Amino acid sequence: MSGVALQQLVPDYIQRFEAYIPSKPDPELKKLYGCDRLYRLNNNENCLGPPPEAQRIIQRFPPPAAAVYPSGDCYYLRTALAETFGKHPDQFIVGNGANEVITCVIKAFCQQGDNIVTADKTYAVYEWVAEFSGLEARLVPLEDFEFDDQAMLERMDDRTKIAFVCNPNNPTGSYWDTERMRAFLDAIDGRRIVVVDEAYCEFVDRADYPDGMALMEDYPNLVVFRTFSKMYGLAGLRIGYLAGSPEVVQTIRKTMTVYSVNVLAQEAAQAAIRDTEHIERTRSMVRQGKDFLGRELARMHLPVVVGEGNFMMVRLPMSDTLAYRRLMAEGVMVRTMTGFRFPNYIRITLSHMEALEALVEALQKILKPPA
Structure with missing residues (x-):
């Protein structure tokens, strides 16, 4: 050619x-x-x-099991996540790293002419996926190394489908407290999907840090990303997940590729999530x-x-x-x-x-x- x-x-x-x-x-x-x-x-x-039990699972993995397809929808891991966070298993989607679930959310809600809004100095994959999908990524400058909530709201229009907030932000480590996060969600008023990326949430030990898993009970348009790559030390196995309201998650599930998460990652993550x-x-x-x-x-x-x-x-x-x-x-x-x-x-x-x-x-x- x-x-x-x-x-x-x-x-x-x-x-x-x-x-x-x-x-x-x-x-x-x-x-x-x-x-x-x-x-x-x-x-x-x-x-x-990884946590000790996850390490033992990795060490004991039987080679013949590599010939068998994994659970296509990560059934047991979603059940473990539901038990951990007090939700229904159908409120979770597990992906091949958080990058896969980022892609699926954008595919589920955006079409040509739509845009997303996020910060200009944050995890770049939100911007990248939007751009290589033919969408506009509206990037709002940070204010004192923090996401600027008011400026983000001002950049939105009728074609804005998703706002991405990295909380705490990579690479600055800043975060919105619960009051600020609720005010932002109230201002959105359910008109757009709000994705809160909590990839580093397990490192935060502050009373005012918002728990996205709890907030989604009040805000059904909220989608939360988390990962096993950082705190849980499973970056090499590539496994992350999202959580949200049943209706929103069911929509996103239509864009997922089944069997994308390998069996070893699923089993190690089940052990890791329980190790405080x-x-x-x-x-x-x-x-x-x-x-x-x-x-x-x-x-x-x-x-x-x-x-x-x-x-x-x-x-x-x-x-x-x-x-x-x-x-x-x-x-x-x-x-x-x-x-x-x-x-x-x-x-x-x-x-x-x-x-x-x-x-x-x-x-x-x-x-x-x-x-």
Whole structure:
């Protein structure tokens, strides 16, 4: 097929869209940057791994079971989620990572000419899915590193179908409290779907943090996203879910691809959701890391943006992409923030002390003035 013929088949909005290029596997990166070990502080993974019972399920997985299709609708996991949150199993949809359920919500409610509203500096997949679906993503600037609720309401029109709110926000860690979230939902007044992405909710230990699972009892247009990738350490198995009112979830279910979640992910997630001790261990590690990095970065006079979640942002006196390359040579991997529209910032996952100490040492080295 010639380039001209292919171009005629590709919609304009796909031609304009830039594909996301993932990083190379760790062994390739170590060869590329000449380092013999690599601390991963780039993807907000939980270095403690999955909860103990989930680990045992993974270790005991019988290889012959790989030949059998998984539950097409994650029946037992949805039942476990319903028991955990006091809802009906049909109020949950499980996907191959949260990205799949994001896509399904947009497919379920949006058509050509519609738009979504979200922040300009947040988890980018809301924007990406809208754009490669031929829809408009209306991006509202953050205000003091927080979602601007009033500005979001002002950007909405008759073709706005969905508002996406990341709470707490990745990458700034800011969050709306219960009062602010209710006021936003009241202003929407059921006229649009409101998606609240609570991917990092298990890291939050604040009395005023809103529980989306409880709020949806009063707001049937509310859809809540959660994931097993962050707190529960199952990022490699790719499993996330959404919850909502029966009517809304039934609509979204029409756009789902069955059998997309593998059997090992389903079984590990069933064990993980019940382990509250794992949450406390992880929160303790994150608090320790936050305190340590806060002190060390202050000594280095580096501004930080830190809130809820297992991450923080740091503003550097150099290009974030240059800092990435230099830190990689020291065996420390961070996330550059230019792609999040925060140039010269890096995002750091709050991990175990050995990794954070290596980061501080590496930062001191790359920021040291030349002799």
